[in-house]
Amino acid sequence: MTQPVLKVTNIKKAYGAIQAVGGVSFEVRPGEIFGVIGPNGSGKTTLFNSMLGQITPDEGKIELNGQDVTTLGPLELNRRGVGRTFQTLQVFGKMTVRDNLIVAAQEHQGSMFSRMFAPSDSGLGAKADALIDQFHIRHVADKKAGELSYGQQKLVDIAMAFMSEPDLVLLDEPCAGVNPSLVGGISTLLKELNKTRKGSFVVIEHNMDFVMDLCHRIMVMVEGQVMAIGTPEEIRANKQVLDAYLGN
């Protein structure tokens, strides 16, 4: 059996008396798009932050490609092939779109010392251009990211997560605040990237149509626990999930 890219085992995290995550386990397989859904306060963000090294869980284990990464911070996780996006926009507003993409991968090129003498684009110009074309943002490539519309910045933000060709990308509400007409575009892009780059994605999202259309498997969280894991069809048909979260 193929080794999972991400294996989360019995993760627990409490804030004082509140058990935000109470023993969550799941696996993400190579090439899989794995969705995490649940109502507000269900522990999705705490789980996400644990997987991204932003917080250390009280208990449990997180493995990346078979290696224990439970206590590693965001920097080490990125170096080991984890990319991410944030719920709110996190582009570098004073840099051009192209430079945003270049800076997103430059630290993976050579050593820190060698980068002092490296060309301005770190040899990543062609790679950045390819992503710019794939994300249809060629017309704003030389504009400062801070001057773009929200939707355009969101695309830049997502593109940045893919520049270093990570094994695993964690997408935190990629559709938050995005115009409905762009949601379909983001879904198509992510499917395309999943196919061409063979990466695995974990997606937290409230937009059910988006999650059901994009993800191969979905995990439903309620009150810090896993309620169900299954394909979109299985989740849609799960009575417990329907009652607790999806409704009619």
Add this chain to the structure above:
Amino acid sequence: MKKLNLLFALVVLAALIIVPGFLKNYGIHMFTTWLVFIIATMGLNLTVGYAGQKSLGHAAFFGIGAYTVAIFLKAGLSFWLGLPVAALFCFVVGLALGFPALRVQTIYLAFATLGFNTALWLVMRNEEWLTGGTFGINNIARPSLGGISFDGNLAYYYLVLGFTVVLALLLWGLLRSPWGKAFTALRDNAIRAESLGIDTRSYTLLSFAIGAVYAGVAGGLYASQVQFIDPALFTVGASIMMYLMVVVGGPGYFLGPVLGSAVGVVLPEWLRFAQAWYLFVFGAAVVVLMIWLPDGLLSIPDRIKARRQSREASAARAAAGQGVKA
């Protein structure tokens, strides 16, 4: 914009080469002081303007550089040995000062660096056996190199100009390299930067250390320029003045320190006609500048561009609105 910057740099350089030849000693002294502060504030601009750290301790490094060179020269050692040692010493101390920045930010970091400056100043004032205490160190020699003496004011000015150009080119190269983008990423959004694999700890420390090296070299050059140093030159007030120069010129603009240092060094002298009021006029000018141009003098072209784009966008929206009505 890039062409405009290059043109501005070339005009300034030409003026710096030609003008002092026509000046008397006092004018040459002012130009040399301007250059010294350009070097010091180039370093501070890296720390503050590019890497986004708050530092109110830059004068301490300026002082370390000045005292190191002065002590070396007093001990009969070469200026050309003292200056690199001063730079190295500042690098190490700058690296150490960067550590608080890994734990605290904004105003808290400013206070931590301010405390560092005060502590260093007390060492300069109290350790008489080393620094001469409040009497300072006088008769600091000027260097010579390969039979060329820099004893004369004009010759020393051109030596400082040479250092300024070389250090500016080195910094320009550094900022054009991936390091420059990493510093900017650290300033704009440290959490995002870290999530992209940028070692924010190392870049924070390096921004302090490299900035300190520039201050140290500037201090060393200043000691030989004025030939007398005492602790009063390296107070927290001097650090605040350097910070002001960076902010007035435009933090994060490569040529900001050139303009900022002119405002900090040359403008007060030009305002001497106001006699006892000259510092008041200077202070008022700075207040007005900060209100109208909070991003510094070099932000003027960007502001004009932003205003033009905003006008164009409004016109486009209005045209689209008319189209819909029609």
